[in-house]
Amino acid sequence: MTEKLFHDRPHTILDAEQAEAQLETFTQQRQGGGNQVYIVPVVFHVIHNFGEENISDEQIHSAMESVNIDFRKLNEDIDDVIEAFAGITADVEVEFRLAQLDPQGNCTNGITRTVSDLTYVGDSDMKELIQWPREKYLNVWVCAYAQGAAGYSLYPSSVNSFFNEDQDGIVLKHDYCGYIGTSNWSRRRTFPHEIGHWLNLRHCWGNSNEPNIDENCDEDDLVDDTPWTRGWQSCALYGESCGTLDNVQNYMEYSGCGRMFTEGQKDRMRAALESSTAQRNQLWQESNLEATGVLTGESILCEASFSVSKDVVCMGQEMQFFDNSYNAPSSWTWDFGDGTELSGNDPEIFKNPIHTYEVPGDYSITLVVSNGTDELAVTQEQFVTVLGSGELDSPLVEGFEAGFPDDEWFLYNTEGAGWEVTNTASFTGDYSLKLDNYSNDIEWLEDQFFSRTFDFSEVDEALITFKWAYASKTMEATSDRLRVYISADCGESWILKEQLSGSVDMPTSEYSSSPFTPSSTSEWASASVSITNPAQLTET
Ligand SMILES: [Zn+2]
The missing domain is CATH 2.60.40.10 (Immunoglobulins)
Known part of the structure; x- marks a missing residue:
């Protein structure tokens, strides 16, 4: 991602190099530091197109809960760290809290949702859709595709430049965020790994995304207590890839069994938070914790819904x-x-x-x-x-002359234009229902309307007759369908009784390259659906 950033924005390379050198000097010269717990306000931006990537608030809460456990070394599997490294496992003393006040000071749950098909791209353009000030919040974007990765983040020095501020934060693929919903228990560790990068940690094998190559034995991660390693993509607990025992259980490995940061990594991350590089040192200031609503850790009640x-x-x-x-x-x-x-x-x-x-x-x-x-x-x-299981006045006639939807008719729309009453065309009276599908280019959207229930217990046969007018907007085959369903269990399940197809039996007029309105009754057709023994439906 860094290469891509500097390829797209070559004018920011110099600043990044200087910032990296400065932050490195700051990190190496840092003496011990205190043990204040640094609190970092976090905002999640869910970028979605109504798919499974639109993960629940609860899934995000599971990510927050889990990452706080890991950063405070409260994870139970810390006990499984092999003896050689058990003495240097670190409580990083950093805590992450979902923002409760947004940049304008309004109440928030720390989660925004933005509809965009950039969720399938997951790149810098996606991040530009929405970002809260990086000096106040750690921004986390959740999306369907994260550039082929489970997640990614840029180092503080890479985004230090004013021009790269908009790229500062972490991108997580939705199914690697938290441990419930679309993600799972083992994938929850993507988040602490990415926060590691966001706080200037390299992979254990050095400054690349390529583990398991010989060159890595000469590549430093700039942390003293993590051994040299080629890097692992499997959990070889006692692996010695560069001649000494490797820290395979480190979060910054690709081993799949990460469960610890070292004391050296802790120092490096805390140095990044104490440095002005990419304004990290502003995040945990008391004034900012107050401004983002996370100072006390108590919940602010914002909205009932x-x-x-x-x-x-x-x-x-x-x-x-x-x-x-x-x-x-x-x-x-x-x-x-x-x-x-x-x-x-x-x-x-x-x-x-x-x-x-x-x-x-x-x-x-x-x-x-x-x-x-x-x-x-x-x-x-x-x-x-x-x-109610209403009485049926036979015949029941509905011309939508008295409005729609109403007590008798209900509407269910997925998206976009839906069924609406119109007086631009009718077979009798002044009104009809129309569906404007002319400007819709998405296939298989459904628009539904349905009636109230009727009591058919004393009826031998019911006949549903309806009239329609339709023209396709193309001479090509179309996926337009008109379907009539009945339900005997109040809409829990539906039985298809009639289907008209836009390329076969639905057209009542020649195809029309402009929006179609029937101009005379000859452009309408009629069909009937018979329901024999409707009372039996309730028993099948
Ligand atoms: Zn990584």
């Missing part, structure tokens, strides 16, 4: 509520709007509760969260719709 698994359900159907409040509420009071209240401080029960409504209607939900000191409340009016 919640979401729900499904906002249209049937009577008697379970639904789950999710508390999204931050930061770290310790008790929850839910008012489900149907006279039921749930209150308590056991997160297992009260943070993401399941509730069932027994009466149809629209319900407003209120959540009150507290951290023991402060309390915040949020209400969402008519947030949940509970459907």
